Amino acid sequence: MDGALQLPMVDLSSTDRTLLADSLRKACVENGFFYLINHGVEEELIQRVFEGSRRFFGLSLEEKMKLLRQNHRGYSPLYSEKLNSTDNPKGDPKESIYFGAPEDMSPYGNLNQWPSQEILPCWRSTMEEYYRRILWVGKRVVSLMAVALNVDEDFFEKVGAFDPPTALLRPLHYPVAGEIDSSDKHMHGAGAHTDCGMITILVTDGVPGLQVCRDKLQKPQIWEDVHHLKGALIVNIGDMMERWTNCLFKSTLHRVTQPTQDRYSVAMFFDPSPDCVVECLKSCCNESSPPSSCGRLPKGDLQSYLWRPVVLYLALVRKQNIDQLLMLLLRLLGCNLFYEVYICLFPLHPLFSVIILATFTWLTILSNMLVPNILKLIFILYGKRLLPE
Numbered sequence: 001m002d003g004a005l006q007l008p009m010v011d012l013s014s015t016d017r018t019l020l021a022d023s024l025r026k027a028c029v030e031n032g033f034f035y036l037i038n039h040g041v042e043e044e045l046i047q048r049v050f051e052g053s054r055r056f057f058g059l060s061l062e063e064k065m066k067l068l069r070q071n072h073r074g075y076s077p078l079y080s081e082k083l084n085s086t087d088n089p090k091g092d093p094k095e096s097i098y099f100g101a102p103e104d105m106s107p108y109g110n111l112n113q114w115p116s117q118e119i120l121p122c123w124r125s126t127m128e129e130y131y132r133r134i135l136w137v138g139k140r141v142v143s144l145m146a147v148a149l150n151v152d153e154d155f156f157e158k159v160g161a162f163d164p165p166t167a168l169l170r171p172l173h174y175p176v177a178g179e180i181d182s183s184d185k186h187m188h189g190a191g192a193h194t195d196c197g198m199i200t201i202l203v204t205d206g207v208p209g210l211q212v213c214r215d216k217l218q219k220p221q222i223w224e225d226v227h228h229l230k231g232a233l234i235v236n237i238g239d240m241m242e243r244w245t246n247c248l249f250k251s252t253l254h255r256v257t258q259p260t261q262d263r264y265s266v267a268m269f270f271d272p273s274p275d276c277v278v279e280c281l282k283s284c285c286n287e288s289s290p291p292s293s294c295g296r297l298p299k300g301d302l303q304s305y306l307w308r309p310v311v312l313y314l315a316l317v318r319k320q321n322i323d324q325l326l327m328l329l330l331r332l333l334g335c336n337l338f339y340e341v342y343i344c345l346f347p348l349h350p351l352f353s354v355i356i357l358a359t360f361t362w363l364t365i366l367s368n369m370l371v372p373n374i375l376k377l378i379f380i381l382y383g384k385r386l387l388p389e
Contacts (some may be wrong), residue, residue, distance in 0.1 A: 005212060005224035007031060009232070012140060013038035017147065024141075025148035028237055028245075032252030033212055035232040036141065036201070041133045043231060049130050049171070050205050052123035053264050056115060057095060057173040064095075067113040072168065073098050074113040078175075084191025087255065092190050094256075096172040101135075102128040107164045131169050134201055134268045138167065141199060141235060142270070149245060150283040161198065161272045171266045174209065177258035189256035189263065192221075195238040197271035202234040207263040209256045210234070216253040223255070240272055246284035246292055 008027040014020040027034035056064070067075040076098070079091030103110040114124045139162060146155040156162070174189040189209055194216075204210065210226040226234065242251035256263075272278060280291035 005031075005033075005214075005226055007033050007035050007226060007229075007234070009035045009037055009229075010141075010144075010235075011037050012040065012137075017144075021144050021147040024144050028145070028148070028249040030250075031212075031214060032237040032250030033226065033254070034235055035229050036137070036235050037229075037232050039137050039233055041130075041137060041233070045126070045130055045133065046203055048122075048126045049203075049266055050264055052120060052126050053171040053173065053266065054262075055120055056097065056123065056171070057264075059115070059119065063115070063119070064097075067097065067115065069098060070113070071108075071111045073100055073111045082191065083193040084188075084255070087188045087191035093187055093258070094172055094174045094189050096170050099127055099131065099169045101165045101167070102131060105132075105165055127169065127171075130266070131167075131268070134169070135165060135167060137233070138199065138201055138268065138270050141201075145199075145241070145249075149248075149281055151281060156198075160276045163273055166273050167268055167270045169266065169268050172264065174256060174259050174263040174265075176261055187258060189258050192253055192255040194251045194253055195236060195269065196240065197238040197269050198241045198244075199238055199270045200236050201268045201270070202236070202265060204228055204234070204265040205263065206230070207259050207261055209259050209263050211255050211257060212236075213253040213255075214250070221253070226254075238270075240278050243292065244278055244281055244284075246280040246289060248284045 008023065008031060010020070010024050010027060012020075024034070061077070064075045065077070069076050069080075074097060076096045078093055078095050081094070081096075082088060082091045097113075099112050100106055100108070103112070114120075117124075139157075142156050142161070143153050146153050149155075152158065192213070202210075206228045208225060208228065211223045212226055213221045213223050215222070236254065237249045237251050239251045241249050285291050
């Protein structure tokens with residue numbers, strides 16, 4: 001860590017919309033992160049959200065696993081997410097639960113999973129209320145971004161970015177460093193990453209941990225602490241918004257350090273709707289800054305990428321590291337849900353993992369029949385014959 005960062009503040013109560021848009025543009029270009037103040041979300045509601053989160057994450061693992069994540073909604077246990085394998089080889093030591101839009105707003109029906117009313121009687125109503133409030137705040141922020149980008153204020157509404165609303169609300173819990181496993185003391189609560197959507201709106205309980213790296217290409221990387229500002233929300237730019245703005249707005253690298261006391265936060269991820277087309281805005285392009293593209297992947301790099309899991313597979317076989325081998329196979333074959341079950345229940349008996357692997361691997365292949373999964377399976381089955389000893 002190399003110091004503390006003074007994030008710029010964007011005041012939503014300002015009546016000078018031009019000045020407000022200018023300050024927001026400056027924050028997005030220079031930092032990709034900013035404090036949002038006077039946003040209209042009551043502190044009392046935020047405290048109710050945190051109170052419910054603490055009670056939920058304090059439940060037994062057995063109770064939380066009843067809500068295991070499906071359809072991008074539900075509980076994600078410790079180590080089930082690996083944002084950066086260098087920072088956290090075995091996964092991030094954090095747990096979370098995802099919620100989508102309330103049923104009356106969602107075209108997908110009631111996909112959210114909730115604990116029973118007997119256990120947490122008011123949490124559903126609290127989280128749905130918070131979702132609606134933060135969705136309203138997010139739409140205001142994005143409309144200001146449109147003004148800052150010299151397009152119509154309702155541009156993102158017109159292109160269908162929020163039709164239907166696909167934002168996901170995610171309460172998170174970071175246990176005390178080393179509390180679950182002593183080896184976690186040398187890991188990060190969340191590995192270094194950028195968010196993939198439009199924007200993220202975050203609220204924390206005040207326990208420090210968030211760090212940003214404003215220049216992700218600089219070596220060595222410089223990490224700066226983001227301090228808690230009471231009453232403020234933290235907003236950051238995601239990869240989709242960076243692409244929309246032709247890299248004018250920064251999708252900034254960030255991470256969470258291991259806390260010395262339990263840390264709670266709630267993030268709202270604003271992703272464009274599935275049918276929304278994301279392309280560089282004309283107002284962000286010129287002769288010296290043409291529209292960015294993904295480019296072409298060189299043949300050698302593609303081959304290297306395809307063979308990487310095979311090499312890792314063979315290395316694990318030779319080392320007889322069955323634990324990591326099974327986790328790798330489950331992930332390669334797309335069994336993300338069953339991978340999460342596996343990492344929680346593997347310590348009970350290795351045979352349980354083998355049964356899961358054999359059963360759900362074939363269920364996944366038969367139900368999805370996805371070409372990438374079939375190719376990965378071919379590599380796994382025949383890779384050892386093709387690669388030299």
